[in-house]
Each structure stands twice: as structure tokens, then as C-alpha cells.
Amino acid sequence: MTLAERALERLEAWPDLTAGPSGCGTGRALRSQHSEIAHFHSGRDVDLYLTDSAIRRFRDDLRASTAVRLVPGSQWVTVHLDCDTDVDLLMSLVSMALKAHPAGPAPAAACNFHRVTVVPRDSPFEPIRR
Structure with missing residues (x-):
């Protein structure tokens, strides 16, 4: 079982979440x-809608986390799961995401899956979207 599968299994047990196909198709x-x-x-890899x-x-x-990737202009962050600590970070970020969302319907926003980022060598903290 992959780290993402384990994380998904744990999160499916949360009463505020339901699983299904992703809106981006992947x-x-x-x-x-x-x-x-x-x-x-x-x-x-997990994309998380934080707002x-x-x-x-x-x-x-x-930005300080080696597991999190930010894409300029995106309301989503990508969490790369390499170890159990990254899964724990994802759990915390999902909790934060649930609290960050307004009570009403959120506008549709494209996740980061089909976006490409290039990180300049001289500035590893400021990805450029192409």
C-alpha cells in the first residue's frame, strides 16, 4: 500500500469527507x-485546496516544508509523500483546509496536476509558472 493510499484510507474515515473521482479527471x-x-x-502526490x-x-x-510545493496563482498546494511524517503533515493540512473553506459552495478551481512549474536555480523558493 502506498503512502497516498494509506492517507486516503485514513481520511475517508473522517465524517466531514467523502471520496469519489477527482474533478480534474485523474x-x-x-x-x-x-x-x-x-x-x-x-x-x-496529493493536491490540496487550501484557498x-x-x-x-x-x-x-x-515554503519551509520540503514536502509542500506552491504554484503561483493557485489555491491548491501539492504535498509529496515520501515518509510517514509527510502523511501526518497532509492530515494537518486537510484539517486546515476544512476550516479555511467558506460555509457556502466554493468556486471551481483547477488543481495543480496539469500545471508545470520551473524553479530558477538562483531562487529555489519562487517557482515560475510556464
Whole structure:
């Protein structure tokens, strides 16, 4: 069982989340009552819908994590699962995402799966979207 499969299995047990196909067409999704929260695209990569305000609030902490990838202009972050600690981080971020979403329906936002980022050599913390 991959780390993503284990994380998905744990999160499916949360009462505020339901599983189904992802809106982007690749992998499985977890959704809250109002919107998709996470897309499990592979055995290691999960896109998580945090919202602009949550990303701004925790930007420095998210950038400091080697497991989290930010894409400029995206309300989603990508979490790369390499170890059990990354799964624990994902659990915390899912909890944060659930709290960050408004009570009403969220606008549709494309996840990071089909986006390409290039990180300049001289600035590893500022990816450029192409």
C-alpha cells in the first residue's frame, strides 16, 4: 500500500469527507460538503485546496516544508509523500483546509496536476509558472 493510499484510507474515515473521482479527471478526490478538498493523483502526490487566504497566512511555513510545493496563482498546494511524517503533515493540512473553506459552495478551481512549474536555480523558493 502506498503512502497516498494509506492517507486516503485514513481520511475517508473522517465524517466531514467523502471520496469519489477527482474533478480534474485523474485519481481520487475527497470532498467536503461544499467543495473538493484533495486530489490523490499518484502513490505519492496529493493536491490540496487550501484557498488563497490560508496559503497567504501560512506561506512561510508551507515554503519551509520540503514536502509542500506552491504554484503561483493557485489555491491548491501539492504535498509529496515520501515518509510517514509527510502523511501526518497532509492530515494537518486537510484539517486546515476544512476550516479555511467558506460555509457556502466554493468556486471551481483547477488543481495543480496539469500545471508545470520551473524553479530558477538562483531562487529555489519562487517557482515560475510556464
